[in-house]
Amino acid sequence: MGKKFFVAGTDTEIGKTTIACGLLEKANQLRLRTLALKPVAAGAERTAEGARNDDALALMQSASIELSYEQVNPVLFAPPIAPHIAAQQAGKRLTVSQLAGYCRGTLMTPSDFALVEGAGGWRVPLSGRETLAGLAVELQLPVILVIGMKLGCLNHALLTAEAIRRDGLPLVGWVANRVDPDMSCFDENVETLKQFLPAPCLGVVPHLPGASPAALAEHLDISPLGY
Template sequence: MAAAYFVTGTDTEIGKTTIAAGLLHAARLAGLSTAAAKPVASGCEETAAGLRNGDALALLDECSLPLAYDEVNPLAFAPAIAPHLAAREAGVVLDIEALVAPVRRVLAKGADFCLVEGAGGWRVPLAGSASLSDLPIALGLPVILVVGVRLGCINHALLTAEAIRRDGLALAGWVANLVDPHTSRLEANLATLAERLPAPCLGRVPRLDEAAPAAVARHLDLSPLVTFVSQ
């Protein structure tokens, strides 16, 4: 298995990084080499080494190949706001050209399993009329969708899957992340997602007291991705 995927979500703050780190950990347990990229991140903290993003650091921790922080997260912004607004305030043109080259360098490392994590949902704006969804389109990456399971998630998930398909990309799989474990009619909602999303479910992750990658990985199954790669 040697493959790369773009990780997106039904919204912001629904656990994309938690799931992505868990997937990377599961791949490492399966004996696969791993790499990751989060090409743009806002909400970064100033450190002695420069701006650092907690999500990017979590991904870096699960990379078995040697990667520098700036390779994983080449564009980092301090304000915890939409990336295109943070970039504008910093005087940076946030376009596809600024993202494609650094991600290609990570992909060129040749990891068995590589994840590229987006920011927010599928249509996060970049400069001009561009969207972050243009990045996986430019790279031809299949997509893993993290569904933040809560009221309204079915609509968000189906609209996102529809947009991915219309953009010409394959939905390789989806993960149910139970951000609200008290969601009314939980099992019925999960059944509806399974019936209507055109891809296999890679796992159902409960609300964990400690959402460490090892704990998340126990609820994930990479085998549908192996089948997807072989198609």
């Protein structure tokens, strides 16, 4: 069985899915068998096949192993809000063990490079008691951190790395994703992250709105992950 990773972000709307698709494409180029899961998603559109989430569909398109939508995204809420609030509104209870069960079954599919993408930041609540970080812990997955490069990202990145380490998981790599094209001292901020973060940089991605996974893959490197 190949390697599996949890993709976390420093915040919401910082390009976790975009970078995950780029990483999958990079692995595809190496002829690796790839799969990706988005266990919890908030924000759905009605399609002929039923409710669908854009992030989950993008991951399905980028992975080389075909899975059903329900395998990729077992829990989907229509409103694009925090999962625990969406669950409350839908009268559902989310638990880490339930999500871990869904993921374990799908992760048994033979693959070389598998990604489980979180929702929001590391400590996004799932319920009144649990956070989504608990899923990464339950599955014992090493973490790849996507850093949305904008003002304030240094603090977000270092606090997230600290929380990951405190939860007992290894941070195995990070990607600097330039979400703010006007961010001042961009290069200096990336250098600061390289000094402070205890993991290799897997890529520095320029501001590329709407870029294809292939275009993103040019700026990414998965060799520090052992490939």
